[in-house]
Amino acid sequence: MRPIYAAEAAGELAARTFGAIARRQILALGFGASRIRDWKRVGRLHPTRYRGVYAWGRPDLPEKGGLAAGLLYAGRGSALDGLSALWWQGLLEHRPERINIASPRRASSCADLRILHPLRIERHVHEDLPVVDLARSLLVASAELEHNSLRLVLARADYDKDIPFSLRSLQEAIRRGPEGSRALRAAMAAHLPQLARCTSPLEIDFVLLCEANGITIPQPNVRKGRFVPDMTWEEARLIVELDGRDAHTSEAQRATDASRQKWLESLGYTVIRFSWGEVHFREAWVAGRVRALLAR
Template sequence: MNASVMKKVRRVAERQHGRITWAELRKAGVSESQIRRLCGRGWLVREHRGVYLVGHKQRPREATFASALLTMGDDATLSFHAAGAQWEVLRGAVRTTVTIPPGTRRRGRPTITVHRAELPPEHVTIHRGLRVTTLVRTLLDLAAVLPLSRLERVFEQAQVLHKLDPDELAAEVLCRRGYRGTPNLRAVLEGAVDPAAVASVLELRFLRLCDAYGIPRPLVNEPLGPWVPDFRWPGAWLVVETDGKAFHATAAQRRRDAEKDAWLRERGYTVIRLSWSDVTRDPAATAARIKAALAGAR
């Protein structure tokens, strides 16, 4: 990436307290692959969906993790809960946990939990500038210490944020028969779907609902005119929108939802909006509603 592009990025970020959006990066001439590389090097730090901090700016927790790695040596690796937090799949306060090779004399600190294990090179990576277990290895480790319900939420976040391929995790589980936590991982993988196109956990759960109740797979987040419907069955002229709080809570967001619905209905589409409760608490009734709409279009 040339200097003029970097200068454009810095100029935009300086106007926005060190932050820049994905769209602004692309407009400045940064390719998608370059964005991924800059994130991997820690020069861009993902703060929110589509929003990045520019220029090696670490949040307090990452500074704590970096300090722990420096304290424990070059071969120390963030693992377990700390790795989950670094990958942003584990929410809330976490203890700083690192894995070091067995046989070393280094000890933990009051604020650092130490695990001793030989990590294969393929289970270690650099993410947002810090040495950490890979996402798959992190899930394997967390499966041994988290209850199933929390592990399911972690797995969903991994699919949505990082497009984790369930087959990749399943292959690792097969190689680790007898490993503590594999029964929970098998249970999680039973309901897994391909996360390639989804943008939220709610969308992921709706796809799982479709699979569980025999509903034909829709098109997912494919543009239609000026809009991007969440789920669309073109042959049935049906659109389903999943309304999570993050993107449908404000008055402006609701106005856009209404404009989108009106545009779709003017062109002959039936639009069904589903809440988190519809998808997670009453899936049978929701599935029946979708099936009825599909049948009515035939």
């Protein structure tokens, strides 16, 4: 194959995996080791941190390309696993430091890759990359997530209609007691769907405060006309607004808050505000005030 057409063929293959390409893929196209050396010399191929995997055309890969490179290293049939699978599906905010991958091959962990070798891998594609099934990823992640973090992931999975999930299927998956099932079973027993509607850590902390103090769980972020209050108890006509550490401090912000509160009060709601410090350091006082207003 002429060099220009060879480069086009390899480039098209790399484009399918977002700039990453494995040595075995190049060899499968019919090119030899000498062609790989030539492409490395002229800057078409750039080594990655994973042996036998290259970046095509430029040394840096986009985020999706970096994950694809890890999957190529792990071998055919691999998928994102554990925390990485949860994060890629939007169930965790922060990318894990290490990329967790389930592989049916003999690949070993290296660099920032943690390669796991389950007996069976059930996977599906999410945002162009393969991920293991939710039960598997939760079981693996349970060793690294606290109880309430697991509950948050469950709530988000239950809320997200694009993720194949049901509590019944999850219960079946842990029925025989695989590793991690105890923590996952405890999180399922304390399932709190309202966590999925929280849009900030402060909102999550407030919902958990209500739960810990035996207060009816509010509905987070339910739209009222042009506004979306943080917390609402519809039957009690009570709204709680939460002020983060750096929010609602300028004169303009306070004026906006006052206008918003006046409009909500015109609909018959009682509106109260709590700051980040009050939620975290005056829990009993916050709970008492909410409880008193709900009891009216």
